[in-house]
Amino acid sequence: xxxxxxxxxxxxxxxxxxxxxxxxxxxxxxxxxxxxxxxxxxxxxxxxxxxxxxxxxxxxxxxxxxxxxxxxxxxxxxxxxxxxxxxxxxxxxx
Numbered sequence: 001x002x003x004x005x006x007x008x009x010x011x012x013x014x015x016x017x018x019x020x021x022x023x024x025x026x027x028x029x030x031x032x033x034x035x036x037x038x039x040x041x042x043x044x045x046x047x048x049x050x051x052x053x054x055x056x057x058x059x060x061x062x063x064x065x066x067x068x069x070x071x072x073x074x075x076x077x078x079x080x081x082x083x084x085x086x087x088x089x090x091x092x093x094x
Contacts, residue, residue, distance in 0.1 A: 003042050009085050013039045018085060028085075033058055033070075034078045041091065048094055 003011040010019050016035035017027040030038065036058040040049065051071060058074070060066040075091065082090050 005042075005085075005087070009087070011038060011042070018081065020085070028081060030078070030081065031074075032062070033064060033074050034081070036062070037071075037074055037078055 001013055003013065004021070005011055008021050010021055010024060011017070012019075012027075013035055015027075016030045016032060018030065019025075019027040037054060040054060040057045051068060054075075055066040055068070055071055058064075059070065064070070075093075079088070079091055082088065
């Protein structure tokens with residue numbers, strides 16, 4: 001499925017890519033766990049998600065090591081990618 005973010009950015013969760021809408025051929029690839037975290041966040045937009053839910057949905061379900069350290073690392077990497085797309089404030093930690 002493809003998501004349109006802020007009318008300018010296309011996130012293709014099946015391919016795990018982000019691209020500017022007017023430059024779809026220039027994509028940024030995300031690792032599978034990072035793409036799953038982004039999908040979970042988009043699907044639950046406006047909802048505060050627990051770390052446990054993110055661990056379960058993005059890592060544990062796919063037999064990846066579900067540790068807080070791994071989750072923090074993936075979220076940090078996702079924030080860096082989103083910053084390149086002008087979405088520096090898209091993820092807020094509560």
